[in-house]
Amino acid sequence: MDLGIAGRKAIVCASSRGLGRGTAEALAGAGCEVVINGLDAARLDKTAAEIHSRYGVTVTAVAADVSTPEGQAAILAACPEPDILINNNGGPPRKDFRELDREAMLQGVIQNMVTPIELIQQVADGMAERGFGRIVNITSLSVRMPIAGLDLSSGARAGLTAFLAGVCRQFAAKNVTINNVLPGKMDTDRLRGGFERAASQTGAAIAEIRAAQAAEIPAARFGSAEEFGQICAFFCSAHAGYVTGQNILVDGGLYPAAF
Template identity: 75%
Template sequence: MDLGLQGKKAIICASSRGLGKGCAEALAEAGCDIVLNGRNEAVLATTSAALREAHGINVTSIAADVSTKEGQAALLAACPDPDILVNNNGGPPRRDYSELDREALLEGAIQNFVTPIEFIQAVVPGMKARGFGRIVNITSLSVKMPIEGLDLSSGARAGLTAFLAGVCRQLAPHGITINNLLPGKMDTDRLKGGFERSAQQSGKSVEAIRAAQAAEIPARRFGNAEEFGQTCAFLCSRHAGYITGQNLLMDGGLYPAAF
């Protein structure tokens, strides 16, 4: 399927690995020029080179923390007028709510609530002028289904969802869509780290923990970055112009609901 994205410009936050990388690969395959972002310069360079070689598109790499004003400025300087913005950022570490002090609460809110809103504020004027814009926010299954120890991440991402529910309807007349992708248990480094912690705490093997958690998912497997990225690319495509304000779960059926 031709997504109608040839020559479009995309900023993809936290995209040198994991789900962000999956989005970058799918958008590069669709013909977008990419602004790639990560904190590890070596990993960033490897991902950038692979995208250029595989798809022959322009890739600009920005090593920066997108939660900082300096990091945001660097990405926007590299691409002042993106057609596509994929908001993504690591969440606060797993921690019981009772252990969170004011500093930790504010940092989590900046990472997963303030930062994506600031990016949207920066890119929307250009999207309005061109009559086209696609914004995808990578949030989490935890917005709908609490996950122990991720209360701060869940709360900040849920706040972002509520904040943008009105904003997306203001922007729809201008050809701009805002949608949220909610990953469940995806086969990423973050998930693997969780397996290792559970194995240490329980005395079970990592393989046993992995198998038990996969068995809880109706699809009987974990998701992967490739299918996640392809879904993101479709939401950015010309075919998805009538989809906005939606929260798309990608969890293999783990969240049990009819609506």
């Protein structure tokens, strides 16, 4: 399917690897010029070169912490008038809620709620003036279904969801949409790190832990960054202008609900 966004300018935060990279690749494949972002400059440059080589589009790498004002300024300097914004950021590590102090809680809220709101504040009006905008926030299945140890991440992302529920409707008539895509168990470094942690705590083999968790998913497998990216890209497409304020689960059926 032609997504109708060739030549559009896209910012994809936290995109040197994982779901962010999968989304950046999907948008590049649709013909977008892409600004990618990450903390590791060497890995980011390598990713940019690979995406450019594969798709032939302009790829700009911005090594910066998107959670900081300086990082956001650097990203927006590279793409002052984006047509597409993919909000993505690392979340706080797994931790029992009793172990969270005030500083940790504030940092988690900055990472997963404040940062995407700040970026939307800076780009949404320009999108509205130009008559096209697609904003996708990569949140988490944990917004809908608790995941042990991720209470801070879940709370911050749920706060973002509620905050934007009203904001998105202010822009709908200007062909600017804001949606959230909620990944479940995706085959990324973060998930694999969880297997390693569980193995060290229980003594079980990583392969056994992986197989047991996959068996809990109706699709009987973990999702890939590539298929996740294609879903995000569709909600950035010219065909998705009548969809806004939605939470799209990408979880292989793990969340058991009709609505």
